[in-house]
Amino acid sequence: MSTGAREFQVPEQVYLSLAGLGAAAKRGLGDPALAELVMVRASQLNHCAFCLDMHLTAARKGGESQERLDLVAAWEEAGDAFTGRERAALALTEAVTVLTDGFVPDEVYGRAAEHFTEAQLAHLIAAIAVINSWNRLMVTRRTAPGETEWHS
Template sequence: MSRTQLLDPAVGRAMSAVSAAAKKGLGDPVLAELVMVRASQLNHCAFCLDIHLRVARENGESEDRLGLLAAWEETEDLYSERERAALALTEAVTVLTDGFVSDAVYERAAGHFTEAELAHLIGLITVINGWNRLMVSRRVAPGGYRP
């Protein structure tokens, strides 16, 4: 298998199933795409950014919000408190170089999501980080995704 091929089909199907379950349990397709775009920005995954920016737009996300997502903390009125809590959790789970996810970040998210939604949100963050790492390590270029 060349480095630019995606991955073994069985792994891809399993990861896709986890992603679908997490999205369904979260119940908010726009929020799911914001989370996946933000993690992909942090992980420098052009392949995943290409996909999730496109899907976010298809779900009605605005260009302003997508364009400013990398600086979401500086745009207090652009994202809801629920979205901001999810984005903070996304960053904490994605960038573990500082150690564990802080209690403050976790509690902030727990204040906006039910236990089930929080489990699905963490699952979604985990699976997009997995996809990012697979695509970046294999150097899969953007533009080749076919739903």
């Protein structure tokens, strides 16, 4: 299996649409630090080195500690490193990203609904959907971390 980058470019309209949707979802969520944790976790699950590098960098620039970033992959076992709200968002991120049973379990959705308003929850789900779209584009294309020429 080849590990080199594939030649397709992400079309400008797709890029602009996903970027706009992602920005709207993050604004509506109203918590940039939490949004970055969600982006990191989805990118870990999807093995997207490009997005993982981008969102780890953004999280650090936003003031997130390296210790917490190191623990995102094991958030359930990380004790009090993450708040209940963050844990609910990370659980929802995993459920929406993996869809192991073909749906988001009621327990996971209910826990998130306890921590987010209806509007925030909709924005959180939109943010998760957007990062999954980006992950799938970048993984399919095999975009390397830091690569700058991947869209037209």
